[in-house]
Amino acid sequence: MAMVDLAPFDLGGMREQLWLRRTEEGGGYEVCCIPFYAYGLALGDVVAKSGEDTVDGLISKSGRRALRVFFADPRPPADSRSELRSAVDSAGLLSEWNGDRHVAIDVPEMSLMQPVFDSVQEEIQNGTAFWEWSDARNFGSA
Template sequence: MIDGVSYVSHEDPAWRGENNYLAMVDLVPFDLRGMVEQLWLREVDEGNGYEIRCIPFYVYGLSLGDIVGKDESETVKQLIRKSGRRVLRVLFAEPRPVADGRSALRRAVGSAGLLSEWNGDRHVAIDVPDISVMQPIFDSVQGEIGSRTAFWEWSDSRVFRSA
């Protein structure tokens, strides 16, 4: 935390490349005051558009592959074009139950050939290029969701807004 701001970073972006940029998204519009998420981007339109190269953990309305615009302060300011992908986010609550679903979820994501990024060991963002492959993912965490030891949401349940 620097100057009262908590930074959320992506240590292993799904589509990390050689020529990536970093830009920030203020999370205030999503009721996360004092938090900023750092996104990995790749320039696609000579400074007029940037492709998101990581799977957003907290920002709503953005997904892997979306094209965004940023300002001179390296802040994402607008969504230019959707990629057609979605993000499913799962948060595992504490304390952990005996039947911990994290391993089952990791196996299901791997078996489905999906990309995911973990923020710590309790919060995962899963790239969803095609909803038809998601049933094993849902099945892997259904028990914990039913017992309220895990929670899920779609990142597009709210639209992207900049601060």
């Protein structure tokens, strides 16, 4: 595990813990989880660490992306979280939830995403859910 400083992403004072494993070549560490907050990182990317506990650089991209969805409170009567879970499962995608309002979805290249987007479209239009791609900004360190 290692931490990512989130200050470069306008989240000063916060850090995100990532699960990593050393690559066979030994030149870096593969990201083994779907990042919730750090921009520019996705499952399978290879990163560099400074010391033992801080990610300080991106070595190579895996070709995957992370789609993040946040569900605001109060929840509307037409809550789309279960529909989103079903769409993610049907598409064969991996996802990780942080509580019951924030999900990060692993998106390999060439994934069919329309059913996933459709599952939360009404909430996004109504402002009760928000989404972003993790690669909307490049990875950087403070």
